[in-house]
Amino acid sequence: MKNSFSTHSQIAVVSSFADLINTHFQGNENARCWSRNLMGDFKEIVDRLHLKENITEVSCEDLLALQLSEQGQRARETILNDIQLLTDFGASPCLNLVQHYQRDDECDFIATDVYSYHVDRSPIATDTFLCTYHGAASDILPNDQAKQKILIPELREKLKALYDGPESGFDDFLAEYFFDLHYQPKPHAQPINLGNGHIWRLAVDHPMQQVVPCIHRAPIENEDEYRLLLIC
Known part of the structure; x- marks a missing residue:
């Protein structure tokens, strides 16, 4: 399948859900994309939904209750x-209407919110799935174009100054507060935007993982536009 994503060695582009889920990550690959050109009016769904909080979970019942045009119904059928x-x-998908995520304002020199490049971690074998139907889409970053923030000397020294405990517990401190999950793009790094309508499967850091986890981030939302995001 020809697709701009396929030029990146870490990404496998597939044409079905079965191909998305039925092969283990291996080698350099840590992201898989079911590339789709969706039909339907997803903006109509966003316009009909009501934002209750900065992130509002949308149930299937909420979707079914919407009065939609033919194109809106088509979009709804795709989401359902x-x-x-x-x-x-076996996943637990969650459909979110997103105005914005909470910013990390507790530490002024290292961000740990979802707008920072990060990897996901799990104690069990799992993957992250996501699809942006409307609005700004997430980015991933090739692993060789990023450096773990805790390995940047000036940041590491500041973290050591923040830590109040024995040297033997420093790594546990970094993991407890998720500092070790976040990455800094190298100069001239080229993020890959995940686009709208595609379902992505991203490798997660877990005990049985055979590849490096996928580095990704949430986008800065477009002004006056909500995101409609399926994630699990």
Whole structure:
């Protein structure tokens, strides 16, 4: 399949949900994309939904209650089908209407919110799935174009100054507060935007993982535009 994503060695582009889920990550690959050109009016769904908080979870019942045009109904059917596919696979998909995420303002020299490049971690074998139907889409960063923030000398020294405990517990401190999950782009790094409509599967840091986890971040939202995001 020809796709701009396929030029990156860490990304495998597939044409079905079965291909998305049925092969383990291996080698350099740590991201997989079910590339799709979706039909339907996803903006109509966003416009019909009501934002209750900065992030509002949207249920299937909420979707079914919307009065939609033919194109809106088409978009709704796609979302409901995606939710069913992921649920049948054993995942727990969540559809979110996003105005913005909470910013990390506790530490002024190292951010640990989702707008910072980071990897996901789990105590069990799992992957991250996501699809942006409307609005700004997430980015991933090739692993060789990023450096773990805790390995940057000036940041590490500041973290050591923040830590109040024995040297033997410093690494546990970094993990407890998720500092070790975050990455800094190297100069001239080239992020890869995940686009709208595609379902992505990203490698997570877990005990059985055979590849490096996928570095990604949430985008800065477009002004006056909500994101409609399926994630699990």
